Amino acid sequence: MDPYADTLRRLREAFSTGRTRPAEFRAAQLKGLRRFLQENQQLLQEALAQDLHKSTFEAEVSEIRISESEIDLALRNLRSWMKDEKVPKNLATQLDSAFIRKEPFGLVLIIAPWNYPVNLTLVPLVGALAAGNCVVLKPSEFSRSTEKVLAEVLPRYLDQSCFAVVLGGPQETGQLLEHKFDYIFFTGSPRVGRIVMAAAAKHLTPVTLELGGKNPCYVDDDCDPQTVANRVAFFRYFNSGQTCVAPDYVLCSPDTQERLLPALQSAITRFYGDDPQSCPSLGRIISDKHFQRLRGLLGCGRVAIGGQSDESERYIAPTVLVDVQETEPVMQEEIFGPILPIMNVRSLDEAIDFINRREKPLALYAFSNSNQVVKRVLAQTSSGGFCGNDGFMHMTLASLPFGGVGASGMGSYHGKFSFDTFSHHRACLLRHPGLEKIYSIRYPPYSPRNLRMLLVAMEGRSCSCTLL
Amino acid sequence: MDPYADTLQRLREAFSTGRTRPAEFRAAQLKGLRRFLEENKQLLQEALAQDLHKSVFEAEVSELIICQNEVDLALQKLHTWMKDEYVAKNLVLSLDSAFIRKEPLGLVLVIAPWNYPVHLILVPLVGALAAGNCVVLKPSELSKGTEKVLAEVLPRYLDQSCFAVVLGGPQETGQLLEHKFDHIFFTGSPRVGRIVMAAAAKHLTPVTLELGGKNPCYVDDDCDPQTVANRVAFFRYFNSGQTCVAPDYVLCSPDTQERLLPALQSAITRFYGDDPQSCPSLGRIISDKHFQRLRGLLGCGRVAIGGQSDESERYIAPTVLVDVQETEPVMQEEIFGPILPIMNVRSLDEAIDFINRREKPLALYAFSNSNQVVTQMLDRTSSGIFGGNQGFTHLSLPSLPLGGVGNSGMGRYHGKFSFDTFSHHRASVLSPSGLEKLHEFLYPPYTHLRQQLIGWALGSHSCTLL
Numbered sequence: 046m047d048p049y050a051d052t053l054r055r056l057r058e059a060f061s062t063g064r065t066r067p068a069e070f071r072a073a074q075l076k077g078l079r080r081f082l083q084e085n086q087q088l089l090q091e092a093l094a095q096d097l098h099k100s101t102f103e104a105e106v107s108e109i110r111i112s113e114s115e116i117d118l119a120l121r122n123l124r125s126w127m128k129d130e131k132v133p134k135n136l137a138t139q140l141d142s143a144f145i146r147k148e149p150f151g152l153v154l155i156i157a158p159w160n161y162p163v164n165l166t167l168v169p170l171v172g173a174l175a176a177g178n179c180v181v182l183k184p185s186e187f188s189r190s191t192e193k194v195l196a197e198v199l200p201r202y203l204d205q206s207c208f209a210v211v212l213g214g215p216q217e218t219g220q221l222l223e224h225k226f227d228y229i230f231f232t233g234s235p236r237v238g239r240i241v242m243a244a245a246a247k248h249l250t251p252v253t254l255e256l257g258g259k260n261p262c263y264v265d266d267d268c269d270p271q272t273v274a275n276r277v278a279f280f281r282y283f284n285s286g287q288t289c290v291a292p293d294y295v296l297c298s299p300d301t302q303e304r305l306l307p308a309l310q311s312a313i314t315r316f317y318g319d320d321p322q323s324c325p326s327l328g329r330i331i332s333d334k335h336f337q338r339l340r341g342l343l344g345c346g347r348v349a350i351g352g353q354s355d356e357s358e359r360y361i362a363p364t365v366l367v368d369v370q371e372t373e374p375v376m377q378e379e380i381f382g383p384i385l386p387i388m389n390v391r392s393l394d395e396a397i398d399f400i401n402r403r404e405k406p407l408a409l410y411a412f413s414n415s416n417q418v419v420k421r422v423l424a425q426t427s428s429g430g431f432c433g434n435d436g437f438m439h440m441t442l443a444s445l446p447f448g449g450v451g452a453s454g455m456g457s458y459h460g461k462f463s464f465d466t467f468s469h470h471r472a473c474l475l476r477h478p479g480l481e482k483i484y485s486i487r488y489p490p491y492s493p494r495n496l497r498m499l500l501v502a503m504e505g506r507s508c509s510c511t512l513l
Numbered sequence: 514m515d516p517y518a519d520t521l522q523r524l525r526e527a528f529s530t531g532r533t534r535p536a537e538f539r540a541a542q543l544k545g546l547r548r549f550l551e552e553n554k555q556l557l558q559e560a561l562a563q564d565l566h567k568s569v570f571e572a573e574v575s576e577l578i579i580c581q582n583e584v585d586l587a588l589q590k591l592h593t594w595m596k597d598e599y600v601a602k603n604l605v606l607s608l609d610s611a612f613i614r615k616e617p618l619g620l621v622l623v624i625a626p627w628n629y630p631v632h633l634i635l636v637p638l639v640g641a642l643a644a645g646n647c648v649v650l651k652p653s654e655l656s657k658g659t660e661k662v663l664a665e666v667l668p669r670y671l672d673q674s675c676f677a678v679v680l681g682g683p684q685e686t687g688q689l690l691e692h693k694f695d696h697i698f699f700t701g702s703p704r705v706g707r708i709v710m711a712a713a714a715k716h717l718t719p720v721t722l723e724l725g726g727k728n729p730c731y732v733d734d735d736c737d738p739q740t741v742a743n744r745v746a747f748f749r750y751f752n753s754g755q756t757c758v759a760p761d762y763v764l765c766s767p768d769t770q771e772r773l774l775p776a777l778q779s780a781i782t783r784f785y786g787d788d789p790q791s792c793p794s795l796g797r798i799i800s801d802k803h804f805q806r807l808r809g810l811l812g813c814g815r816v817a818i819g820g821q822s823d824e825s826e827r828y829i830a831p832t833v834l835v836d837v838q839e840t841e842p843v844m845q846e847e848i849f850g851p852i853l854p855i856m857n858v859r860s861l862d863e864a865i866d867f868i869n870r871r872e873k874p875l876a877l878y879a880f881s882n883s884n885q886v887v888t889q890m891l892d893r894t895s896s897g898i899f900g901g902n903q904g905f906t907h908l909s910l911p912s913l914p915l916g917g918v919g920n921s922g923m924g925r926y927h928g929k930f931s932f933d934t935f936s937h938h939r940a941s942v943l944s945p946s947g948l949e950k951l952h953e954f955l956y957p958p959y960t961h962l963r964q965q966l967i968g969w970a971l972g973s974h975s976c977t978l979l
Binding site: 063102137151246269271324442445446476484504 | 529568579600602613614703714717724736747869882891893915922925938939943944947955
């Protein structure tokens with residue numbers, strides 16, 4: 046029995062009536078979404094605390110505020126994003142109307158993960174709604190409390206003929222993916238990303254895949270260790286390390302490692318106190334399975350800082366590992382926890398080679414007082430996003446496209462990029478129904494003279510402006 | 514034995530040395546491509562004549578000049594397109610440098626079809642080279658004359674450490690697709706598009722799929738039949754109908770059909786003479802298989818104009834069919850030949866419903882004297898591209914993105930869109946290494962006030978250029 050067929054059919058029929066097309070409808074949906082966040086702030090904070098022991102600060106800053114900000118941006122810019130975009134013309138098309146029309150795809154599916162279950166579900170939703178689509182949301186079953194709020198409370202704020210939340214685990218998601226969608230937006234692991242893309246291929250459904258990887262963090266000899274330690278620690282242990290763009294491992298010389306270790310200890314103590322387990326700012330691991338996985342990683346290399354864990358709370362202490370081998374599990378899989386291994390390299394070149402031998406990560410970080418060094422790392426590597434001398438602040442800027450490359454993903458979103466992701470850009474050329482004499486030069490029988498005239502008319506240089 | 518492994522490894526190694534990154538290298542490649550087109554014009558025209566009986570006019574206008582224009586545009590714009598793109602910042606990042614860095618993806622594969630075998634391989638190639646990638650080209654084995662020129666002559670004009678042409682049929686292409694590429698650009702049928710995307714999924718390779726479909730051509734009662742007939746006939750029979758964006762079938766009322774038929778006959782005679790088979794302007798069908806397929810379609814409905822065929826030349830006359838049923842093959846598969854079926858509808862609404870019941874096409878055309886009608890058709894349907902009162906002139910305008918939607922494809926190219934297709938847009942932020950005090954307000958432990966301030970600062974926008 047197919048639990049989704051009816052829902053999907055209903056949504057498709059709603060889409061075909063055209064009701065999601067007008068700006069007023071889309072704005073109403075976005076306003077509904079904003080009211081959902083405003084009126085359920087406490088409920089969401091409680092759910093996030095329950096799922097991930099997320100502090101109100103982290104919930105505010107990395108989940109609720111970011112989502113609200115995206116909604117506001119979309120509401121402010123909706124009409125300008127929706128507008129037909131006129132394009133430069135050449136002589137042959139001078140009398141035509143040439144523009145790009147933005148259209149919704151139709152029925153889109155958003156599959157969200159558990160680590161930022163509000164942000165990573167709602168920010169894509171903003172784009173999908175602004176672009177005029179009907180939307181199916183599939184929140185993660187691991188972040189149960191947030192899943193509940195999204196399934197039971199959110200729909201009340203949106204037009205339910207054009208929106209649905211569906212629940213389930215891997216098996217149900219597989220069933221869902223057998224259906225045809227007009228776009229699939231997936232955030233999760235590369236392994237599942239392949240499965241999603243393969244399913245999409247059957248229906249020729251375009252996809253955005255926000256995946257992951259091991260995000261390298263190069264720390265140069267020329268740096269202030271405490272500043273670097275503060276920044277790396279903050280971004281590593283935020284949400285207890287369960288962040289797709291967190292620094293995954295450090296690359297530095299043995300000397301720098303010596304200077305970094307006490308600085309990292311100092312930062313950790315400053316942020317989380319002498320007993321991090323009792324600090325309200327520190328999160329917990331999402332599930333027993335991930336907890337066990339991470340506890341296993343604590344056996345790699347040597348624990349330099351932290352290393353404690355408490356199964357009853359799914360707590361893992363902010364940890365730094367040293368003397369790790371490239372072949373050990375902690376350097377093979379994406380860590381996604383509060384564990385930071387340090388790998389030694391003898392030079393910048395060696396660091397760059399190390400990075401380039403591996404899959405392209407979602408994020409890449411380089412810390413150095415030298416602009417040159419930072420720019421070299423940027424120029425000689427590739428990654429979804431890059432930050433010099435800081436962590437994943439780039440994520441907070443809606444004017445930057447957020448997305449991966451290679452194994453870390455394809456497509457991007459945030460701000461206008463979200464709107465564009467969920468829109469088809471339709472090239473339109475409207476010609477006058479008359480003036481047939483002018484257009485006759487292209488008709489057979491072909492003559493060299495007509496050909497010459499046509500070639501001139503088609504020339505790029507005849508573009509009235511070079512805005513392109 | 515894997516015939517491609519060595520070539521691909523060589524190209525990957527070349528890419529990792531960074532040699533395709535500098536603008537000078539890319540410009541040199543593009544200039545090489547331009548010289549290839551200039552110095553081999555006749556050779557290419559002969560190949561196209563051999564493969565498709567393409568006239569010099571069509572070869573120029575729909576293949577060579579389009580490629581030239583794209584190369585010239587890329588050369589002109591290369592530095593602009595390559596530049597870091599600075600973006601609007603919020604308060605928290607106001608002291609940082611925030612920009613989008615354009616990067617090549619690495620090793621890209623371009624698989625091209627046979628109908629515009631120069632255009633549809635070289636225009637993607639322009640984008641791939643301009644974006645700094647190493648490129649593998651797989652031209653179609655069906656357009657043999659052109660395939661030969663691309664395989665034997667083109668490489669001499671490019672840096673062969675970063676570029677290769679590989680040959681083969683479906684089996685070899687399947688083998689090629691088992692390898693990992695950093696982008697695959699495919700032009701062809703939806704059926705093969707699925708296969709390409711499924712292969713790409715194994716390696717998480719992004720794809721651009723330029724596919725096809727049946728492109729509807731709505732003709733309103735309020736129109737001048739001769740003008741419409743001229744335009745529809747021109748775009749339908751160009752390249753003997755073997756064009757992914759050609760009008761595939763007409764939707765109109767029985768009355769309009771009555772007015773259109775003599776006008777279509779008139780246009781056909783004007784364009785191709787009384788004996789189109791002897792007219793040098795008219796192309797031929799690419800292969801026996803496609804010829805047989807098209808000849809089969811001539812049995813659908815009733816032949817109103819044309820209908821002749823000649824197997825020895827793979828010639829099919831410019832044909833118009835009427836009284837066709839939706840269930841007949843000519844209304845089920847993409848025609849890709851010089852056959853134009855006319856389906857009757859009683860109103861604009863019925864035409865729109867008919868169109869929307871079917872897969873989204875690559876192109877959609879509406880002919881009417883009324884702006885309202887054209888606008889309605891545009892507003893209530895979807896397609897890769899849309900033409901009002903005209904055919905596929907879009908292809909000559911690089912400022913318009915060419916791409917499909919739904920079954921007709923994903924992604925787009927031409928002009929800057931090509932460059933962007935083959936680039937990774939890397940969000941980059943450069944923060945000052947000091948000024949730690951400013952960062953401190955982000956760190957735990959938190960006060961309520963600090964929390965509020967941070968939330969506000971993150972949501973602020975110093976300008977709304979977006």
